[in-house]
Amino acid sequence: MRNTKRTQKIAFFLMLLATLLIVVPVGMIVVIIVQKGLPAINWQFLSDIPRQGMRTGGIFPAIIGTIYLVLGAIVFALPIGLLAVIYLSEYSRDNFLTRIIRLAIVNLSGVPSVVYGLFGLALFVVFFKFGASILSGSLTLGIMILPIIITTSREALESVPQSFREVSLSLGASKWQTIRHIVLPNAIPGILTGTILGLGRAAGETAPILFTVAAFYLPQLPKSIFDQAMALPYHLYVISTQVPNVDEKVRYGTALVLLVLVLFMNLVAIIIRYRFRKKKKW
Amino acid sequence: MRKLKEFIIEKLILVCGLAAIFFVVLIFLFLLKEGLALFKSVNPFAFIFGKSWYPISEPAQLGIMPLILGSLLVTLGAAIISIPIGVACAVYISEVAPSKTKEILKSGIELLAAIPSVVLGFIGMVTLVPWVKSVFHLPTGLTALSGSIMLAFMAMPTIVSVAEDALYSVPKNYKEGAFALGATHWQTIYRVMLPAASSGIVAAVMLGIGRVIGETMAVMMITGNSAIIPHSILQPVRTLTATIAAEMGEAVVGSEHYFALFAIGIVLFVISFIINVTADLFLHKRQ
Numbered sequence: 281m282r283n284t285k286r287t288q289k290i291a292f293f294l295m296l297l298a299t300l301l302i303v304v305p306v307g308m309i310v311v312i313i314v315q316k317g318l319p320a321i322n323w324q325f326l327s328d329i330p331r332q333g334m335r336t337g338g339i340f341p342a343i344i345g346t347i348y349l350v351l352g353a354i355v356f357a358l359p360i361g362l363l364a365v366i367y368l369s370e371y372s373r374d375n376f377l378t379r380i381i382r383l384a385i386v387n388l389s390g391v392p393s394v395v396y397g398l399f400g401l402a403l404f405v406v407f408f409k410f411g412a413s414i415l416s417g418s419l420t421l422g423i424m425i426l427p428i429i430i431t432t433s434r435e436a437l438e439s440v441p442q443s444f445r446e447v448s449l450s451l452g453a454s455k456w457q458t459i460r461h462i463v464l465p466n467a468i469p470g471i472l473t474g475t476i477l478g479l480g481r482a483a484g485e486t487a488p489i490l491f492t493v494a495a496f497y498l499p500q501l502p503k504s505i506f507d508q509a510m511a512l513p514y515h516l517y518v519i520s521t522q523v524p525n526v527d528e529k530v531r532y533g534t535a536l537v538l539l540v541l542v543l544f545m546n547l548v549a550i551i552i553r554y555r556f557r558k559k560k561k562w
Numbered sequence: 563m564r565k566l567k568e569f570i571i572e573k574l575i576l577v578c579g580l581a582a583i584f585f586v587v588l589i590f591l592f593l594l595k596e597g598l599a600l601f602k603s604v605n606p607f608a609f610i611f612g613k614s615w616y617p618i619s620e621p622a623q624l625g626i627m628p629l630i631l632g633s634l635l636v637t638l639g640a641a642i643i644s645i646p647i648g649v650a651c652a653v654y655i656s657e658v659a660p661s662k663t664k665e666i667l668k669s670g671i672e673l674l675a676a677i678p679s680v681v682l683g684f685i686g687m688v689t690l691v692p693w694v695k696s697v698f699h700l701p702t703g704l705t706a707l708s709g710s711i712m713l714a715f716m717a718m719p720t721i722v723s724v725a726e727d728a729l730y731s732v733p734k735n736y737k738e739g740a741f742a743l744g745a746t747h748w749q750t751i752y753r754v755m756l757p758a759a760s761s762g763i764v765a766a767v768m769l770g771i772g773r774v775i776g777e778t779m780a781v782m783m784i785t786g787n788s789a790i791i792p793h794s795i796l797q798p799v800r801t802l803t804a805t806i807a808a809e810m811g812e813a814v815v816g817s818e819h820y821f822a823l824f825a826i827g828i829v830l831f832v833i834s835f836i837i838n839v840t841a842d843l844f845l846h847k848r849q
Contacts, residue, residue: 288748292658298650299659302718303670309677309685360578367579371572383842384582390769390838391589391831392776393679394803398810398827402592406815423585430582456568484678487778487803491810513680513779520684521783528688535681546676550669 313535320533329499334519335526339534344501345414345509346483346541349493352418352505353425353482358475360422361429365471368430369437370459389427393487396424400492415505417493424488425478432477436470437463469556473549480545484538486513496522512538593831597824600624604818609825615789615800617809617819624822626829628791632706632799633775635792636785639710640717640774645767647714648721652766655722656729657751675719683780686712691784698796704786706799712780717770724769724845728762729755765844772837776830778803802826 324338331337372378400420410416440463448458464471486494494514502509516534519526600609604624612625655667690711695703732755740750756763786798787808800808806823813820 284746284749288746291748291752292654295650295654295658298647299654299667301647302651302674302715302722303667305715306670306674306677309682310673312685312689313681360581363575363578364581367575371575372579381579381582383839384586386842387586387835387838388582390772390776390834391586392778392803392834394778394806395589395593395776395827395830395834398596398806398824399589399592401810402596402824403588407592423589426582426585454564454568456571480676484676484680486678486680487807490807513678516684517680517779517783520687531684531688535684538678539681542676542678543673546672550672 310539313532313539316528317532317534317536320529321536325530325533326537330497330515334497334515334523335530339512339515339537341498341501342510342512342515342534343537345493345495346512346538348414348502348505348509349417349421349489349511350479350482352414353421354475354479356419356422357426357429357478361426361433361474361478362471364426364430365433365437366459366463369434370455370463385427385430388423389431391424393424393485394490396420396488397490397492399423400488405492411506412491412493412495412508413506414493414502414509417489417509417511418505420488420492421482421485424485425482428478428481429471429474432474433467433471436467436474439470440466469552473553473556476545476549476552480542480549483545484513484542486511486517489514512541590831593824593827596821597826597828600818600821600825604822609822610829613791615805617813617822622818622822624818626802626805626826628789629800629802629805629826630829631791632785632789633801633803635706635795635799636709636713636781636801637771637774639706639795640713641767641771643710643714644717644721644770644774648718648766648770649725649763651718652722652725652729652763653751653756656726657747657755671719671722674715675723679716679777680779680783682712682716683783686780686784694796700796702786702798704784704798706785706792706795706797709781709785709799709801710795712784713774713777716777716780717774720773721766721770724766725759725763728759728766731762732758761844761847765841768837768841768844772834772841775837776803776834778807782807802830806830 326338326343327340328338329341330339368378368381397420400416404410404416404419405412444462444466445458448462453461489511493509493511495508495510496518498508498510512534516538519534520531609624609626611627612623613627614623614625615628616623655664659667686708690708691703693703694700694705694708736754736758737750740754745753781801782804785801785804787800787804788798789800789805792799806826809819810823813823
């Protein structure tokens, strides 16, 4: 009896250790970046263009580029994702086609990010002749975040109770009216969560934009969606591997801005989800 | 009029419902379109099993065996580190941790999943790489081992969350039954919960490994990128993904090199397809 108790203690201790092995480094990563990056952050760093071969100056064009890309991705992915979710949760039956769609979504979310980059290059840059441009990059990122939007939003739509739909239908509303006025309004927080998570993912990805949009260095801001743009994650890659003798501070500062941007979006998504769950009355 | 509008909307919904299938097929077709062009001039067998990758020498040597071995070595290392830690962490979170700690730990894991890979790569470069260099007295810390450790961290969020889901969905009465028979908490976990959740845990491990094989930026930044057949985990290696990311910028559109990089893309796509379909089968089996 004592022996089994001791085994349990040892096992639980080892599991705690494993958990700490994951969680502690995460905390350390965040702390290191904040600690070393914070001194670099000032108004000039956020609002100026990179200077002296990107060794000083700011990262403004990269921030703007990333915002354009993310917005472009969401403009493309949200409508398609939303309609796809409506199909999956309201129209589809449990049949072979639905199974295939589900499998396709799983696969889409598993395709390596660099393969999305290749695809974007082949389809948008070369085949459609958009060139390396914000348009190509946004479309590539949009397809990449589609599975995230679909899986999170689907949960939201499916958590709307069946009785809501039945009441609406019994009052003579059509199927589409029921979806439009009953299902969607109740699922909005969940859809929002999915969308913001998708945004965060799009903002942080580097590989898909490498050959579709990212510019090594651009002194001015992009003027149209057919222009190349700088982007934060690619900029961080460039200044930490391609440009020698960049001040540590600039690297950490860039990493911090990117991290804050991505974590902020995730935080917003988590807060929306949390408040929604608390408010939910069914 | 309203009927017509609804008809159009419902058709649109159906079309978008099929979008996921459409895009998967589109991705595969375009990879094939560009990648298969390589095999007009290069023997597929020589491409897969060729021992040297010198794409810009004259004549170019396009054998991806060193890259495949590089990917395998890094992935294997990452799997050895991340599977036991990830599964143990999942068990701890779902079975042992008190509910408040549980929420904190889960957000920690979500935080890790949210950190962009280029940021992890950067942190790996400035912390892990010098550490590996000094611990093993190496000329460079950019090694397969550094890559494995970093990638293990990127696989763990996937492993933990999917495995935790699997443990959570084990019916409560299994556990109660084991307790009623006098089993300790650990015996219940070890003999009842883990076997009951095993297919979900297998899926978790596979999805984690899928994430590792496909990971690009972090791996490119910390594995040293030398396309030679590795003999030890303390050597620099180059993975399939890093090769595409590093070389596509210089490859001329329509050149043999360009086609070869797409052919590598096909290999990666097929690997991730197999992993995801199998993992999905395991997840389905559970239900």
